Amino acid sequence: MPNGKPLSKQRIEELETYIHISQNIVREAYRQFDPKDIRLVWSGHKDSTLTLWIWRETCKKYGFEMPRAVTIDEGDTFEEAEEFLAKMSKEWGIQLDVAKNEDVLRACNYTLGADVWIKDLNERNREEIKRIGFGDLERFPFEAESFIGNHLMKSVALNVYLEENDVKVIVQGLRWDEQPVRSDDPYFEKVEAQYLQPAQVRIRPILHIKERALWDIYHHWKLPFVSLYAQGYRSLGAKTTTQKMSDLPAWEQDLENTVERAGRRQDKEAAMARLRALGYM
Amino acid sequence: MKNVILLTIDTLRKDVLGCYGGGNLTPFLDSLQERSIRFTNAYSGGPYTQAGFPGILTSSYYLDFGRQRGKCPPQRVLVSEVLKKAGITTAAFHSNAYLCAFFGWNRGWDTFYDSMEANVDEKVPYIRAREINRKAAGWLEFHKERGGEKPFFLWVHYMDVHEPYVPERKYVDEVDPSIKLSEDEMFALFKNVVLKRDVSNKDTVELLRKLYLAHVREVDEAAAEFFEILQRLGYHDNSVVIITSDHGEEFGEHGGLSHDGKMYQELVNVPLIIYDPSLKKGVVSETVVSTLDVPPTITHLFGVAPSGAWQGQSLLPLEAYQPRGVYGESIDKQGSHEKGDEKEVHFYREGELKIIYRETDDSWELYDLGDDPEERNNIVDKTTVTEYMMKKVIPRVRRYERQQQ
Numbered sequence: 001m002p003n004g005k006p007l008s009k010q011r012i013e014e015l016e017t018y019i020h021i022s023q024n025i026v027r028e029a030y031r032q033f034d035p036k037d038i039r040l041v042w043s044g045h046k047d048s049t050l051t052l053w054i055w056r057e058t059c060k061k062y063g064f065e066m067p068r069a070v071t072i073d074e075g076d077t078f079e080e081a082e083e084f085l086a087k088m089s090k091e092w093g094i095q096l097d098v099a100k101n102e103d104v105l106r107a108c109n110y111t112l113g114a115d116v117w118i119k120d121l122n123e124r125n126r127e128e129i130k131r132i133g134f135g136d137l138e139r140f141p142f143e144a145e146s147f148i149g150n151h152l153m154k155s156v157a158l159n160v161y162l163e164e165n166d167v168k169v170i171v172q173g174l175r176w177d178e179q180p181v182r183s184d185d186p187y188f189e190k191v192e193a194q195y196l197q198p199a200q201v202r203i204r205p206i207l208h209i210k211e212r213a214l215w216d217i218y219h220h221w222k223l224p225f226v227s228l229y230a231q232g233y234r235s236l237g238a239k240t241t242t243q244k245m246s247d248l249p250a251w252e253q254d255l256e257n258t259v260e261r262a263g264r265r266q267d268k269e270a271a272m273a274r275l276r277a278l279g280y281m
Numbered sequence: 282m283k284n285v286i287l288l289t290i291d292t293l294r295k296d297v298l299g300c301y302g303g304g305n306l307t308p309f310l311d312s313l314q315e316r317s318i319r320f321t322n323a324y325s326g327g328p329y330t331q332a333g334f335p336g337i338l339t340s341s342y343y344l345d346f347g348r349q350r351g352k353c354p355p356q357r358v359l360v361s362e363v364l365k366k367a368g369i370t371t372a373a374f375h376s377n378a379y380l381c382a383f384f385g386w387n388r389g390w391d392t393f394y395d396s397m398e399a400n401v402d403e404k405v406p407y408i409r410a411r412e413i414n415r416k417a418a419g420w421l422e423f424h425k426e427r428g429g430e431k432p433f434f435l436w437v438h439y440m441d442v443h444e445p446y447v448p449e450r451k452y453v454d455e456v457d458p459s460i461k462l463s464e465d466e467m468f469a470l471f472k473n474v475v476l477k478r479d480v481s482n483k484d485t486v487e488l489l490r491k492l493y494l495a496h497v498r499e500v501d502e503a504a505a506e507f508f509e510i511l512q513r514l515g516y517h518d519n520s521v522v523i524i525t526s527d528h529g530e531e532f533g534e535h536g537g538l539s540h541d542g543k544m545y546q547e548l549v550n551v552p553l554i555i556y557d558p559s560l561k562k563g564v565v566s567e568t569v570v571s572t573l574d575v576p577p578t579i580t581h582l583f584g585v586a587p588s589g590a591w592q593g594q595s596l597l598p599l600e601a602y603q604p605r606g607v608y609g610e611s612i613d614k615q616g617s618h619e620k621g622d623e624k625e626v627h628f629y630r631e632g633e634l635k636i637i638y639r640e641t642d643d644s645w646e647l648y649d650l651g652d653d654p655e656e657r658n659n660i661v662d663k664t665t666v667t668e669y670m671m672k673k674v675i676p677r678v679r680r681y682e683r684q685q686q
Contacts, residue, residue, distance in 0.1 A: 256419065279445070
């Protein structure tokens, strides 16, 4: 058990309740949607793996058909996470697709930090860059978690996949306590179609599960996880921009008083916005 | 072994503290003096966060590694890195975007809170001191629960006196109840006067100064609250608390507002207090020291060797401190990074003399602070020591670029 202490009976019941709430959301999803229209977004990281596990347990319990899963390859992923996905999708019998913005990777010759010339990109990517307000740019360095990189490598890669495969529903492993912007996300959210973005329903079955409860569930039910969490990573993003928070395993860190995503690349835009508000720049 | 706590207050002028002759806005910080070593001639390595904090946390100067635009390159060795290697638990709680993980300041901390995930208001674009206290208290409780015997180094930083000056009503009333501005009006002053560095109306500048002082009141209360937390958790008597600031603030003294690249006393002569509850009586030191001396002082308190990369020396024991001149450097606000025409500003202080060099107009100023503490009377052409003082500064101008050639 985390911190060497076995969980109390009361705590286990609490965790069972959390899982039960999540399973009810999965059941509701099957009442509304055809599993063929659903994709679980699975990075192999702790939140999406818990989501997938709960989804799969619910399917087993109620005899539902397991939907396909999709992983986003942003071109800068931890090998440990890739290996974990390969191993677990086989073990759990998950049909896993990959969404990838190959065009951007080709344009930077598959090299992190190399410049991407916008004229070398396909029309869709050029249009996307314009849409997020960088129409006057000639080039940008390829980084998975820069503002442009994040948009092209994650949002666009996923949107294109959803369009091509006519996916109507995506399942996300988001949690309310992960970061303040998530704190009022709903379990079911219908997103209307916009320019370059397909209509979709987003289902988030584990919103209520806090980081501490997540690790308690992992340990009590012996769920597999990427080894990086045991080495001190609390939250995984792109490989080159994610740092360890500590040498302690994630679940032994001070989860309640520190920020889960602090080891992740801070959004440069957020830092810049703060500095502008203080009167700089 | 004692714990060490570094309490830094952004943008805090030395002369607003009661113990430095600044009236009665800071009764709590003043009350610490009976158990403190207080430095009256402590200098920051520069007049804004990016220029000052490399000294406080890495004992290095702003321009040692070229113009890093606030990024903390690996050549700078953070005090947290040295302590963590030595087995000391390290934790940081702050809300200054220039010191966030994105810029690389999170190295060596077991716990690093920079608040960058939080949503903030434009009138208060940071996490307030009270909330920083709450987070630090949570961490201290956590440390205690995990045994609590292992010594820790805790850095707590308050942003609350930094502009925009939109203090709470009760603090405004304590400073000057005749000020009846609404929050929106205070914020409008920030937009229309502070950001424009408009010092044309003396009354407005004085009004801004009073709003700033109201924030100083607020921070004094936050510091009192923090010490209560230490008392409550039993960490007061076994901790040394170092209190300082990264830079001051200008209210028209030298024609400007806020804190740009200037090197005058209101910006670079900062408060520096070492509070040790085991001291029998307060000590005041007039020795010229630098905030680059803070990291080696912290390692000294833990009995840990300082990093070889550090340029400061331990302030303790006080008798062993070797007095010498101190430097500071910045980039002049007039240049532009994009256009590549940024210019440097330097100062050097030794004894009572302070020399300032501005590359922008290749100008020198020399002040005798003993006679002229407000730096009104430039004596650069009137003294025989000018050349000596200039020679201290000249090798430092553009030194990084020259080293690269």
